Amino acid sequence: SEKKEKSILLTNKELALVMTVLDELDKHEDSWPFLFPVNTKHFSTYKRIIKNPMDLSTIRSKLEGGIYKTKESFVDDVRTIFDNCETFNEDQSPVGKAGHILRLYFERRWAELTST
């Protein structure tokens, strides 16, 4: 049924929507710290401090793998990127600043695309 079917995957419209936003985040000039998982060999405390690491390439893999059943679960992972960034980085550090800028960009864009 329509209801049941919705719980299995994102509708085509929702898939296009999240793909668009993900592509825009990937190409934003301030996305460089978030493109791939944080290098935990480089940042040895990261694993202990951050319980749910997340990055844009992981989100793309989950999307391609049909992991997201709702657009809200996609948004939760995007917001986890920015929350992790605030936990691990000073606000005025290069990474911290990039996180604040990209979060603002995302939330505005998401509202534009989903607000009726």
Ligand SMILES: Cn1cc(C(=O)NCCN2CCCC2)ccc1=O
């Ligand atoms: C999200 N996040 C990222 C970093 C970071 O420095 N990423 C480096 C990214 N480099 C760019 C070209 C090669 C790798 C540090 C802390 C943190 O929370």
